[in-house]
Amino acid sequence: MRYMLSYDLMESLRNTNQWIGATARAFGAYPAMAMTANPMIEWMKAWGEVTERSFARMVAKPDWDIPTVTTEDGRDHPVRVMKLVERPFGDLIHFKVPGRAPRKRRVLLVAPMSGHYATLLRKTVISLLPDCEVFVTDWHNARDIPVSAGKFDVEDYTLYLMEFLRHLGPDTHVIAVCQPVPLALAATAYLAELDPGAQPRSLTLIGGPVDPEANHTDVTDFGRTVTMGQLEETMIQRVGFKYDGVGRMVYPGLLQLASFISMNAGTHAQAFQDQILRVAKGEAAEHDKHNTFYDEYLAVMDMTAEFYLSTVERIFKGREIARNDFVVDGHKVDFSKITTVAVNVVEGEDDDISAPGQCLAALDLLTGLPQSKKASHLERGAGHYGIFAGKSWRNNIRPLVLDFIDANSPEEPKTRKKRADKAPHVDTKTARAPGDDAESLPI
CATH class of the missing domain: 3.40.50.1820 (Alpha/Beta hydrolase fold, catalytic domain)
Incomplete structure (x- = not known):
């Protein structure tokens, strides 16, 4: 049962971060906030926009979106x-x-x-x-x-x-x-x-x-240093109640994503800092280079x-x-x-x-x-x-x-x-x- 609870806990944390980002973005978008003339409001709004998008992509299957030939x-x-x-x-x-x-x-x-x-x-x-x-x-x-x-x-x-x-x-x-x-x-x-x-x-x-x-x-x-028992104990979880595969033993996509990011954590952290700055300055776009890459990179599967x-x-x-x-x-x-x-x-x-x-x-x-x-x-x-x-x-x-x-x-x-x-x-x-x-x- 603990495998299922940990799976649902990870999904709850992801959902919470998405909600916090959406809240910060919505709060910063209120017209009344413009009266404060405080640059931190724009920073908060930009942080919220990037955060909401990032955590939402983690459970979305990307479209092929192939252009005409x-x-x-x-x-x-x-x-x-x-x-x-x-x-x-x-x-x-x-x-x-x-x-x-x-x-x-x-x-x-x-x-x-x-x-x-x-x-x-x-x-x-x-x-x-x-x-x-x-x-x-x-x-x-x-x-x-x-x-x-x-x-x-x-x-x-x-x-x-x-x-x-x-x-x-x-x-x-x-x-x-x-x-x-x-x-x-x-x-x-x-x-x-x-x-x-x-x-x-x-x-x-x-x-x-x-x-x-x-x-x-x-x-x-x-792969050489970790034992199979350690892998099964630390990486394997049971799909929670939210999905059709409830009860199936999996290596969750969110855990895999954490491993991917940890390999080049500094590079990824800098990329998100730069994107928040671009959004705050009004220089970001829906399909800019950052979003195009990370919309795919963050979309993970079990x-x-x-x-x-x-x-x-x-x-x-x-x-x-x-x-x-x-x-x-x-x-x-x-x-x-x-x-x-x-x-x-x-x-x-x-x-x-x-x-x-x-x-x-x-x-x-x-x-x-x-x-x-x-x-x-x-x-x-x-x-x-x-x-x-x-x-x-x-x-x-x-x-x-x-x-x-x-x-x-x-x-x-x-x-x-x-x-x-x-x-x-x-x-x-x-x-x-x-x-x-x-x-x-x-x-």
């Missing part, structure tokens, strides 16, 4: 989000552009289940839509899933990916971002044995912990307890993927069975969540894959966020990924044929894009 006919076409496969813990969605001829590149973006919604990849989706048919794994918030839906751990995640890949067919190119990288690799290896015809054409693995011991970070150090604990125990502590000893549904996955799927690894030099080397370890596991089908890229100066949604992604990484996809497609699009002929099959080093700092905040 301009096609060859010069017209702007709306983008429709369509569910292709619906499951209790996640859906396969398609960003369909009505009136546009289907693109030859079919890309499945595997979104992380690490505290944020799949909408964290919104910029990635927008950047790919003009050239690709884009599909995304849209994971659900565990607090909204009834206990009757059962469990969901790393094996279930892998089986979901296999089902999605079977649905999309063999002409699919997978881009896995961060946490799902090792599981996307496992799903492909399992398909290579079980259903070779359902394998994707290529795998692009971006900043994921295939071997956490390859290069230590604060995340891996935490993870099932079994998924979080099995990730720490099997991926980080046991290194089952790195040791080629991962079992799914009673079957030991063998990464050497991947012999036809081209694999591209992308890492950021300044990635403090999945440091360089952790993702690159995937290529060493693929002993059955020809060297010509392996590629890697280290983005100089880029942080975790920048390698899939920042300027480094847009200016440097995205073109390389599209070239890699074209080089491993049965028919290359004519518009990119020349560039595809020069697709990277060896390690590449690219200079940092100017101004990438602002888009490389850790997630």
